[in-house]
Amino acid sequence: MARPSGLFAAAIAAQRGHLFPWVPVCLACGIGLYFALVIEPGQAMLWMMLGLGLCALIFGALARSPTPDGVRAPVIAAGLVALGFGLAGARSHNVAGPLVDFRYYGPVEGRVVDIDRSASDAVRLTLDRVVLAPMAPDETPTRVRVSLHGDQGFAAAAPGATVILTGHLGPPGGAVEPGGFDFRRHGWFLQLGAVGYTRTPVLLLAPPAEGQRIFKARMWLSERMRAVLPGETGAFAAAVTTGDRSAMGQATLxxxxxxxxxxxxxxxxxxxxxxxxxxxxxxxxxxxxxxxxxxxxxxxxxxxxxxxxxxxxxxxxxxxxxxxxxxxxxxxxxxxxxxxxxxxxxxxxxxxxxxxxxxxxxxxxxxPGFQMSFAATTALVATFEQVSRFNTRRERPLPRWMAPVLSLLVSSAVAGLATAPIGMAHFNTIAxxxxxxxxxxxxxxxxxxxxxxxxxxxxxxxxxxxxxxxxxxxxxxxxxxxxxxxxxxxxxxxxVVTPGFWVLPLIALGGLMLCLLRGTARLSGALPLMLAAGLWSSADRPHVLIADDGGLVGILGPNGRALSRGSGGGFVADVWLENDGDLAGQEASALRWSGPIEGRIARQALGSVEFVHLQGKRAVEAFGRCAPGQIVVQSDGDPVPGDCQLFHPETLKQTGSVAVWLAEDGIRVVTDRQRTGLRLWHGARPDDATGLVAWLSTSESSPPADPER
Structure with a gap:
């Protein structure tokens, strides 16, 4: 009977000549491991991982016979994983910049380096060389992004122009539910230290100076196309040629x-x-x-x-x-x-x-851009390699006139199948x-x-x-x-309901095995795909969701998620409903709320627990004391007294959004901070244990204590 090591070496030998495509896969595993951590690794660990990775790659490059492939290949793979971990950490430190950790209102000065459009269909400016009046230069964000509302004179928002405005700024928001898309991390790599909006006109402080020639050329070409092709046609033309989508309407998108x-x-x-x-x-x-x-x-x-x-x-x-x-x-x-x-x-x-x-x-x-792009390309190349081999083996190849027709059909179908699971996981819909x-x-x-x-x-x-x-x-x-x-x-x-954490990695593994492995071994890729399908079909959505500012509560019922209010917090409400696989809007979901609503006090019982949402200071004053068996969420005001479980804005500022599951043995509370941990984009300092013990002491079985009670 062959030993497991011998079987592994034989499997590696069977793939000889086709192992290079696994190099970025191993590198990606290390990168994914870095981003999956809940504690920021110290710089010493990053240097160690980079060193180990380079040593392993050097060993793999220099190792020759009699070193077996069953030893050499795993060493190289481990080195690539370590190298990916170190590269991701190095990149995170390289883009580091100050973060605004409070609500700022006042003058904002900066140079226009990007113009786009927000999900609410407002034009947004990204500014660098930022000046915030009360802040020292070393504490000022590298870049800020401001949405423009109200009556604006967009002539001031020219590429490279220095503008000034009166804006509301705050730190980039976290995930709207634990485990969701973390905009803080996304903004960190864009070097966005603050985001916000203005309702007053943007004023031109200085005209565009030298530099940013490519950006200026892009916007000039975009304006030229929109001048020749009016309406959505010109906006579409600008998007496909220059990447400028600032003129496209949300309905068209x-x-x-x-x-x-x-x-x-x-x-x-x-x-x-x-x-x-x-x-x-x-x-x-x-x-x-x-x-x-x-x-x-x-x-x-x-x-x-x-x-x-x-x-x-x-x-x-x-x-x-x-x-x-x-x-x-x-x-x-x-x-x-x-x-x-x-x-x-x-x-x-x-x-x-x-x-x-x-x-x-x-x-x-x-x-999703990287994942969908490479999923489609890998699947297309692998498929057409098989098609070309099949056509070569045929005694009578397919007629030439059929080639473009079949190429279009096959490429559209393959690219659609390869990207559909990724698009469904990120955007919760299937076309x-x-x-x-x-x-x-x-x-x-x-x-x-x-x-x-x-x-x-x-x-x-x-x-x-x-x-x-x-x-x-x-x-x-x-x-x-x-x-x-x-x-x-x-x-x-x-x-489509949003999947659990392991679904996309399993889909990626299964797809890569089907595309990259040779021989009958590629059929083993069906196992991860079937496991991913099973996990996705049994996705467990939270019974209760609480927004990170206390402004919205969503309770899952037999007819879908019921929201505590029909307006306000629209972005959060839309994301919650999309993740539930629910096409209803916020107003329709608010009508599902079955409990009493007295003014701005919304109540609803779920099992043996009553959830109470207090919206504003007047609601807090009218509510009085809370009682055991209640979970109270308030969006403003002083913490209500009593013996209930309270989620106050100051508490939520530390925990982020909250998810609650009800079970026979009690409730399980999971916060966004517990899922994402202490990372650079959350304000953690490298090689600093401050706050680490506090984070480790938190448990998913009970929420952190309110610091004001």
């Missing part, structure tokens, strides 16, 4: 999401591939048409270099988000492979692109007619929109770009019409 066409907005592999392919084809045909270059010049290599230059310019104009960086690296690897007479597209090139992105921006691993929408929209993007965009860039110096933009607008109008039409169909969108 929602239609694109509901039909699985939102990926056309993200400048990703589709756009980069179409652009590079179009430029490569035009240059190659043009050089072939010239008699001198036809026989004397390396036409294919010149076309590849020209396409690489076009892709580089597109990357610069697009703003360089994760999906665009991934697409550019993929396109660059493929084009450089053409220059070097190597195979242009393979799982190795996908792995190399993932490796580069993870090294430069480890935090990208946790975002049931997304395949139809993509089949009738993606060809228009490739055959009309992208060529017209390239033509407009070439004609722009002559002032004739309007002709190409008109053609581009017709293609975009078709896509928008498809999105609006299909989104209006019955059951176009189906809600």
């Amino acid at each position: 929602q239609d694109l999401r509901d039909t699985n066409l939102a990926h056309l907005l993200a400048i990703s592999g589709l756009h980069m591939g179409l652009l590079a392919g179009f430029v490569f084809g035009v240059l190659r045909l043009g050089l072939v048409a010239l008699p001198w270059t036809r026989h004397r010049a390396p036409i294919k290599r010149i076309a590849a270099l020209g396409a690489l230059a076009a892709a580089t310019g597109y990357l610069a104009l697009s703003g360089g988000n994760v999906a665009t960086e991934r697409a550019y690296v993929m396109a660059a690897v493929a084009l450089l492979a053409v220059v070097c007479d190597r195979r242009a597209l393979s799982l190795r090139s996908v792995a190399l692109a993932a490796l580069i992105v993870l090294i430069l921006r480890p935090e990208a691993l946790t975002g 049931q007619f997304g395949l139809i929408a993509n089949l009738v929209s993606v060809p228009v993007m490739g055959l009309v929109v992208v060529p017209a965009a390239v033509a407009s860039a070439l004609l722009m110096p002559l002032g004739l770009d309007w002709m190409a933009l008109y053609v581009m607008g017709m293609g975009l109008d078709w896509i928008l019409w498809v999105a609006r039409s299909i989104a209006s169909w019955d059951a176009a969108v189906r809600p």
Whole structure:
């Protein structure tokens, strides 16, 4: 009987020559481990992990026979995991900046470095070189983001301009429920030390100075396209060429999401591939048409270099988000492979692109953009490798006219299947007619929109770009019409309950095993996928959710989650309902509240516990004392006296949002702080144990004590 070590070595040997795609996977495991910690590791540990990782990689590179693969491969894998852990920690420290930990109201001065639009459809400015009147420079955030409400003079919000405004600022918010999306971590890597809003006009303090040429060029091109193509068409054109979505309406964005066409907005592999392919084809045909270059010049290599230059310019104009960086690296690897007479597209090139992105921006691993982008690309490359082998083995290959049709069908289906679980987990919806929408929209993007965009860039110096933009607008109008039409169909969108923590990692593991392993071993990938499906189907939602400011309470009942108020806290309410897989809005959910509502005091019993929500100081004064068996949540005022379990704003400031489960043996309370722990983006200091003992003493079985009682 073979020993387990021998079986493992044989399994590794069977994959020889196909192990490189697992390099970014191991690196990602280390990055994921760093982000999963609830205690910030010290800098000594980070240096140790980096050192161990480098030593393991050096050993793996230098080790030769008789070192067996069963030893060498695990050592390299462990080294990559350690290296990923250290890289993520180094990146977290590298972007560190001051955080505002209080509510600020007053003058805000800064330079405009980005313009976008919030979920509430308000224009937002991101400012650097920030000046806050009462704060010292070393305590001032590196960047702040401000939403503009009210009557604004947007002429002041020019790229690179220095502006001043009167704003309300506060720290980036945490997860709206324990275990949810942590905006504090997201904002940390964007170097956002404060977020807020203003209702007064933004004033121009100084006109744009030198610098930020790419940002200025992006916004100029965006304005040019919107001037030629009015309305949503121009906004769509600006989004797909420059990445500027600030002019797109929320209704249009929602239609694109509901039909699985939102990926056309993200400048990703589709756009980069179409652009590079179009430029490569035009240059190659043009050089072939010239008699001198036809026989004397390396036409294919010149076309590849020209396409690489076009892709580089597109990357610069697009703003360089994760999906665009991934697409550019993929396109660059493929084009450089053409220059070097190597195979242009393979799982190795996908792995190399993932490796580069993870090294430069480890935090990208946790975002849906990275996950969906690489899931689609890996699945497509793996599928078409199998299709090409199948077609090669056939005595009579498929007719040429069928190739583009089958490629479109297969690519749309494979990309949709690969990204659907990730999109469902992050956005809690599935577009049931997304395949139809993509089949009738993606060809228009490739055959009309992208060529017209390239033509407009070439004609722009002559002032004739309007002709190409008109053609581009017709293609975009078709896509928008498809999105609006299909989104209006019955059951176009189906809600999905948010999965547990382990579901996405298991889906990723199963998908990677199916795509990367060779032989019958790849079939083992079905096991993690089945386990993930089982865990997802049994997802356990909290019986009660409490917002981190005490402004909203949601209680899960037989008809769905009942909310304690029908307005206010709309973002929190929407996220809770989406995570429940509930399409009802806040007003409809508030009608589910079955308990008495007296003024701004809402009560509802759940089992043997009565939940009471006190909204405002007057509600606190009218309520009086609380009693045992009550859980009281108040949004303002002094803590109510009594022997109940109280969630006061000062308590919630420390705990974050709260989830409560009821069981036969009592209640289980889980706070956002217990799930996320003490990390840099929560204000933890590296190598400082302050607050660590307090955090370790908290238990999921009971909430932390109120500091004011």
